[in-house]
Each structure stands twice: as structure tokens, then as C-alpha cells.
Amino acid sequence: MYLRLLGIIIFGVILFLGAPSRSCFAIKSAADSASTSDSKKTAPSTAGSTANSPIPSSSPITKDMVWIPPGTYWMGSENGMPDEQPVHEVTLDGFWIDKTEVTNEQFKKFVKETGYVTTAEKKPDPKDFPNAPVENLVAGGLVFAMTDGPVPLNDNNWARWWRWVPGANWKHPHGPDSNIEGKDKFPVVQICWDDAVAYCKWAGKRLPTEAEWEYAARGKLDRANFVWGNEKTPDGKWMANIWQGHFPYENSGEDGFKDASPVKTFPPNGFGLYDMSGNVWEWCSDWYMPDYYKSSPKNNPQGPATSYDPNEPGVAVRVQRGGSFLCSDEYCKGYKPSTRQKSSPDSGLSHAGFRCVYSEAKK
Numbered sequence: 527m528y529l530r531l532l533g534i535i536i537f538g539v540i541l542f543l544g545a546p547s548r549s550c551f552a553i554k555s556a557a558d559s560a561s562t563s564d565s566k567k568t569a570p571s572t573a574g575s576t577a578n579s580p581i582p583s584s585s586p587i588t589k590d591m592v593w594i595p596p597g598t599y600w601m602g603s604e605n606g607m608p609d610e611q612p613v614h615e616v617t618l619d620g621f622w623i624d625k626t627e628v629t630n631e632q633f634k635k636f637v638k639e640t641g642y643v644t645t646a647e648k649k650p651d652p653k654d655f656p657n658a659p660v661e662n663l664v665a666g667g668l669v670f671a672m673t674d675g676p677v678p679l680n681d682n683n684w685a686r687w688w689r690w691v692p693g694a695n696w697k698h699p700h701g702p703d704s705n706i707e708g709k710d711k712f713p714v715v716q717i718c719w720d721d722a723v724a725y726c727k728w729a730g731k732r733l734p735t736e737a738e739w740e741y742a743a744r745g746k747l748d749r750a751n752f753v754w755g756n757e758k759t760p761d762g763k764w765m766a767n768i769w770q771g772h773f774p775y776e777n778s779g780e781d782g783f784k785d786a787s788p789v790k791t792f793p794p795n796g797f798g799l800y801d802m803s804g805n806v807w808e809w810c811s812d813w814y815m816p817d818y819y820k821s822s823p824k825n826n827p828q829g830p831a832t833s834y835d836p837n838e839p840g841v842a843v844r845v846q847r848g849g850s851f852l853c854s855d856e857y858c859k860g861y862k863p864s865t866r867q868k869s870s871p872d873s874g875l876s877h878a879g880f881r882c883v884y885s886e887a888k889k
């Protein structure tokens with residue numbers, strides 16, 4: 527739950543387990559003043575339907591996608607956070623999924639063909655941030671910033687290492703002085719949920735449901751700790767781009783990267799999918815609800831109809847999965863296949879992107 531809202535307003539006492547959002551930074555006070563009776567925001571599910579046919583009659587499928595066959599798996603983890611429980615069986619129709627996170631090169635093509643402007647590139651509307659200081663209402667995104675030394679990690683105050691940076695967007699992931707030159711094969715970041723959905727529609731695809739994402743991430747393994755097995759570093763080898771060293775002030779880059787890595791740098795999982803663990807967080811179609819697993823349907827769950835984040839009542843949040851290059855066991859185990867994260871749909875972040883799925887609509 528990295529929130530754009532709070533980003534634009536303050537770096538106050540904000541709570542969270544792993545992720546900030548635009549809304550948070552912009553308008554902590556707005557979140558505070560939100561009616562508690564309105565803390566569960568209702569919104570229609572945007573998850574698409576799934577299909578059983580591996581060969582759709584007309585589709586956007588390319589060699590860069592993998593068919594995930596229909597099946598049943600155990601979703602969640604007994605060893606994870608409370609929102610990963612109870613572990614429950616889920617049965618899914620088959621679907622196609624991108625082998626990699628959407629890259630800068632791919633997103634560039636989308637923007638070139640459509641003229642699309644991402645949320646991070648637009649000046650926030652004062653109507654959406656009534657309590658934000660006017661000077662904060664500038665286009666920008668949330669950017670990670672290392673601290674000078676150790677900081678408390680257990681009070682959910684992620685504003686210690688996240689900054690609202692004017693001018694940060696997908697072309698300038700860390701702010702105006704950064705760029706993506708020579709980074710065509712890197713995952714696009716500073717993409718909010720709305721941007722990701724727009725890209726998916728253009729591509730004739732959609733975002734994965736959370737259940738589809740976890741099934742694909744597990745790569746045919748049953749309840750394994752990681753997407754590659756149960757050992758974190760088999761034969762001493764890093765299998766994903768995460769954080770080594772002390773978070774958030776010492777990043778040794780032992781796996782070869784202190785920031786994002788080109789897609790396909792680390793080994794694929796059992797389905798042939800890359801970076802389902804680490805590199806950048808990936809948006810899912812679902813609204814986030816911490817206790818959804820207690821009542822989710824067994825077949826093709828589409829996520830709850832409402833969103834609720836106990837850390838940020840009043841802010842609607844969507845699910846993110848997979849963790850990022852900022853995941854450290856000291857703070858965030860988001861790179862595990864069952865770990866759930868959330869952020870407001872308008873939040874662009876320097877460590878978050880997405881990938882798409884496709885399935886034929888049911889007739």
C-alpha cells in the first residue's frame with residue numbers, strides 16, 4: 527500500500543507493511559478524515575473471464591506468452607502473514623500469461639501508438655486531494671531513497687525511505703535526473719493500476735486475478751516457500767532480484783543488482799515465467815481485502831467486491847504481487863509466492879510494474 531495520496535501531502539506517520547502509495551503521501555489528513563462508515567469502498571470487479579481452450583480463435587497471443595493449463599492448487603501460506611490464510615484450494619480455468627513483466631520497450635510502443643499519458647505525468651487534481659498543500663500538487667511519483675543508517679522497521683512508517691518526487695514517471699523512474707536510455711529490456715515502473723489496465727486493454731489482454739497470479743508464480747510446485755523450490759539460495763545461487771544487506775540503508779547488490787534488472791536475467795519458474803519473484807511488484811486485477819481467503823470461492827475467484835486496508839481505512843487499494851528488488855527478509859518477504867501487497871490504483875512507484883494475461887471470454 528504505497529499511496530499516492532499521502533505522497534503528495536506529507537511524510538507523516540504512515541503505516542504499512544511493505545509499500546507506500548500516492549494517496550498516502552498526498553493526503554494523510556484526508557485519509558484520517560474519511561468516514562469510518564465509508565472505510566470499505568465498493569467498486570465493480572474488473573477481472574475478466576477465463577477460458578479452457580489453449581488455442582483461442584482470435585487472440586493477442588505471441589511467443590512471449592505461456593499457456594497455464596487449468597488446475598487446482600493450494601493458495602496462501604501457513605507460514606505467512608495473516609492475510610495469506612487460511613490456505614485454501616483454488617481451481618482455475620486455463621489462461622495465457624506474459625513470460626516477463628511488461629518492459630520499457632513494450633510500454634514505449636503503447637504510448638507511441640496511443641498517446642497515452644500516465645497518471646504520474648499528470649498534475650494531481652485538487653478535487654482529489656482537497657487537503658494537500660497547493661505546492662504539492664505537481665506531477666510525480668513515489669521513489670525509494672536509501673536512509674543514512676538504521677531506522678525502525680516495525681512501526682510501518684515507510685515514509686522514512688519513500689519520497690514523493692516531482693517529475694518521477696515511467697520515463698524518469700527515479701525523478702527528472704534519471705531516464706530509461708539503454709533500458710528497453712527493463713520492466714517499466716512508475717505505472718499505476720489504471721495505467722496498467724489501459725495498457726492491457728490496448729494489448730487485447732487484461733491483468734491477472736490474484737489467484738491466477740499465484741498459481742502461475744508457483745510454477746507447478748505445491749506449497750513451496752519460493753517460486754523455484756524450498757531453498758532460498760540453492761547451491762549458493764540467487765534466484766531472484768531482491769535485496770541483500772541491511773534494509774533500507776545497505777544494499778550489497780550481491781545478486782548483481784541494486785535496482786531493477788533486465789527481464790529474463792534470473793532463471794524462469796516451472797511454467798517458464800521470469801521474475802515472478804522479485805525485480806518489480808506486479809499489479810493484479812483484484813481489490814484487496816485482508817480476510818478474503820476466508821470466503822473466496824473455490825473456482826476462479828475474482829477478488830472481493832470491496833476493498834479494505836486496515837492500515838489505511840478509507841483508501842481503496844488493489845493487490846500487488848511478487849515483491850521487488852527492495853525486498854529484504856528484514857522487512858518485506860513479498861518475493862514469496864503467497865505474499866500479498868496492496869496500493870491505491872493511482873500510485874506509481876519506482877519498484878512496481880505489471881504483466882498481462884489473456885483468456886477467451888466464456889461463451
Ligand SMILES: [Ca+2]
Binds near residue numbers: 770
Ligand atoms: Ca538485488
